[in-house]
Amino acid sequence: MEICEFKPIRIDDIPAMAELLIHRQNFEGEVFPLLKNSCLNTEYIIDILEKLFVNNNVLGIGAFTNNELVGYIFGERKIDTVRGRHIWVPYEGIAIRMDQSSELIRNLYAKVSVAWLEQGCFMHYMIIPLGNQAYFDACQRLSFSIQQVHGIMNIEDYKPFEIVSDVEIRSGNKVDSEMMGRMSSIIQSYHNSAPTFEPALPEVVLNIKEGYKRIVEENDETCLIAIKDMKELGFQVYYPISSDLMTPDNTVELSIAGTYYSQMRRGVGKKLMDEGHRIMKKQGYNSIITDWRITNLASSTFWPKCGFKPVAYRMVRHINSDIAWANYNNPSIKLL
Numbered sequence: 001m002e003i004c005e006f007k008p009i010r011i012d013d014i015p016a017m018a019e020l021l022i023h024r025q026n027f028e029g030e031v032f033p034l035l036k037n038s039c040l041n042t043e044y045i046i047d048i049l050e051k052l053f054v055n056n057n058v059l060g061i062g063a064f065t066n067n068e069l070v071g072y073i074f075g076e077r078k079i080d081t082v083r084g085r086h087i088w089v090p091y092e093g094i095a096i097r098m099d100q101s102s103e104l105i106r107n108l109y110a111k112v113s114v115a116w117l118e119q120g121c122f123m124h125y126m127i128i129p130l131g132n133q134a135y136f137d138a139c140q141r142l143s144f145s146i147q148q149v150h151g152i153m154n155i156e157d158y159k160p161f162e163i164v165s166d167v168e169i170r171s172g173n174k175v176d177s178e179m180m181g182r183m184s185s186i187i188q189s190y191h192n193s194a195p196t197f198e199p200a201l202p203e204v205v206l207n208i209k210e211g212y213k214r215i216v217e218e219n220d221e222t223c224l225i226a227i228k229d230m231k232e233l234g235f236q237v238y239y240p241i242s243s244d245l246m247t248p249d250n251t252v253e254l255s256i257a258g259t260y261y262s263q264m265r266r267g268v269g270k271k272l273m274d275e276g277h278r279i280m281k282k283q284g285y286n287s288i289i290t291d292w293r294i295t296n297l298a299s300s301t302f303w304p305k306c307g308f309k310p311v312a313y314r315m316v317r318h319i320n321s322d323i324a325w326a327n328y329n330n331p332s333i334k335l336l
Contacts, residue, residue: 027131172215177216224276
């Protein structure tokens with residue numbers, strides 16, 4: 001690796017960052033053609049980066065060789081009730097010059113993570129592109145783990161399932177509010193059980209339930225419900241979405257979906273997917289995006305079977321917060 005000077009990145013560095021990001025995304029587009037979209041241009045990327053940097057919560061480091069930016073990482077400092085105080089590196093938040101190796105990413109992280117810890121952020125999330133193996137390789141060797149998979153399905157490539165359930169699939173409406181509320185526990189219950197072990201916080205569970213009830217009152221969603229003998233068995237909800245660097249043009253998002261555990265392996269999810277695909281194709285969409293927790297065994301096996309191909313991972317690293325005091329800069333260590 002070339003000798004680099006590492007410096008905090010500023011808003012003045014955005015044109016150089018945009019150039020690196022465009023080169024990164026051109027390569028991603030070669031691997032994933034659907035990502036060659038209308039957002040892949042300098043004007044859009046500069047605008048996105050400027051909006052991020054207007055927020056004073058952005059902390060980043062750039063690597064410079066002969067005063068030329070050859071790589072960067074930045075993250076947003078965020079606080080919420082689920083993740084607590086953390087750093088979020090968006091899809092646009094990391095890029096290296098094509099002739100650089102994954103070691104540059106590791107060195108960038110080594111520098112910027114110090115600043116993140118000084119802000120009290122011990123949880124680090126990164127959205128990593130998958131076209132260039134260097135990004136995933138670097139994160140693995142930094143002890144990041146995969147948490148979420150972001151996938152895209154080309155609607156023209158979809159192959160309907162041969163064997164499906166005989167359930168009725170119909171569109172949800174306002175009278176289905178309570179029904180959707182009951183199904184709000186499906187995804188959470190999968191995440192709460194082995195091997196995901198995601199805590200089911202009561203206040204979060206309640207908020208999700210109320211949100212599900214409101215879905216059928218919205219005008220822009222497509223809500224599909226699987227029903228048999230007057231009982232709900234599963235659902236899918238689609239939303240129109242604007243394109244960005246990780247989202248193809250003319251795409252719809254399969255935002256949430258679930259089937260009761262008791263109905264698994266009976267073809268309910270397959271029939272929902274067949275019908276969802278038929279409707280989205282009829283509405284003129286070119287692709288569908290969705291994401292899933294990699295430790296959710298049901299999701300991580302079913303969605304690839306439907307034809308969703310991973311284009312990005314959300315990766316996470318949790319650093320022991322004791323490092324804030326259990327370090328060699330603490331005078332008490334030197335007294336031992």
